[in-house]
Amino acid sequence: MLGNYLMRIALAIGLLTVGFGTLAASVKWVDMNKEHVLVMGAGEKGSDSYVLGSALSEIAKRHDPKLKIVVAETAGSEQNNKMMHEGHLQLAAELADTKIGSQTRLVTILYPDTYQLLVCSDSGIENVSDLRGKTIALPDKQSGEYQSFYFLAKHYGLRESDMKAVTMSTNAAAWALESRAVDAVFRVRAPGNDALADIIQNGGINITPINQSRALSLEKPSIRAGFIPAGSYSGFPAVPASDLEAPTVDRVLVASNSVPEDVIERLTRLIYDYQREMSDFTPLAGFLADEASLEKSAIPLHKGTRDFFDRDEPSFLQENAELMAFYLTLLAGLVSLLLNLNTRRQKERVDAYNRELIKVYNAAVDDVDPSGAFYRNRMMDIFARILRDFEQGLVTSNGFDFLSFAWDELNDAVIAVVKDKNGKASARRKGKRS
Secondary structure, eight states: OHHHHHHHHHHHHHHHHHHHHHHHHHHHHHHHTSOEEEEEEOOSTTSHHHHHHHHHHHHHHHHOTTEEEEEEOOSOHHHHHHHHHTTSOSEEEEETTSOOOTTEEEEEEEEEEEEEEEEETTSOOOSGGGGTTOEEEEOOTTSHHHHHHHHHHHHTTOOGGGSEEEEOOHHHHHHHHHTTSSSEEEEEEOTTOHHHHHHHTTSSEEEEOOOOHHHHHHHOTTOEEEEEOTTSSEETTEESSSOEEEEEEEEEEEEETTSOHHHHHHHHHHHHHTHHHHTTTOGGGGGOOOHHHHHHOSSOBOHHHHHHHTTTSOOHHHHTHHHHHHHHHHHHHHHHHHHHHHHHHHHHHHHHHHHHHHHHHHHHHHOSSOOHHHHHHHHHHHHHHHHHHHHTTSSOHHHHHHHHHHHHHHHHHHHHHHHHHHHHHHHHHHHHHO
């Protein structure tokens, strides 16, 4: 009986395994052939993050056309966070020092951005504190850069009322600075940014150093000490003429936690497998962080990204292959032993029933005046028990066929014996009466 159950369990497990495997493969095939659309908030059009997002979109078209990445122009990190929370965005490029939503997960670190303060050379601005009483062009209020500036200003003891701030696009800020409508422009961009280079190359523009990066990092650990390399905007004459200290913060690519893990894994694969190809669109693709750097980030890593980096790690079965093989061999031996024991028990049960049938027949033969109803009931009782044991797996099909044949033959023989003896007894009684 136990062996029979084990066989049934093994068969059920095998069928379930094949079924689940087939189902999983089918679901994965359907998912891979289903179009997924990810809308990415990329900031101001023409910005570094927008260009990099556009490059990623093109890479997806070439190598995973079922994964469509739509690059949307947004006001910046603050708006991205709001739109992601409302479900309008699935991806966003954001500054790591902005407040990230609880349902937002890190996909990768794109590149380092730097606080940059561009001023008119005749404005008298030599450090951040000199902005008091000046007019400064800032990004949109919904951008992370806007928040970064007021964080910086507060550190230097400046209040909003101490200066006149005007929000405008980078192109508008370039015109305003050139025409002296503003005294300074603040942006958080990668050194060498094309839009800032256009402003600087118009002449009469200085880059003001920001010298307290380590102090700023005490308030925001995502900020670290960095610099704008000499010659970032011009090689000759070099602009800046020497390395300028400036706070640095990472620009990160984040995703909503609601985006399926396999979709983010495919996205991460595109980013890292085709990093060199993305570099043809923008050199910033060369700054993509490695796995170790991602693990250090304060933003939780998306499960899909983690799955991508864990793809080459051996599975539990691979790590324990020898042990599993030993247990499977042991289980196979145990099942074989139980099957042999069960077969022996089934044969013994068939033999016992066969002996019981013969015993009923012999009893009928030895009985002087056998009762037909008595022996018929005994034979039916034996048959009922045989049928029950067959249904419970205690008797095999072959054993049941054998017992059915034996029962039919012996039942007919018992009936014949009872009829014959009852006939002779009736004849004797008639002879005595005559």
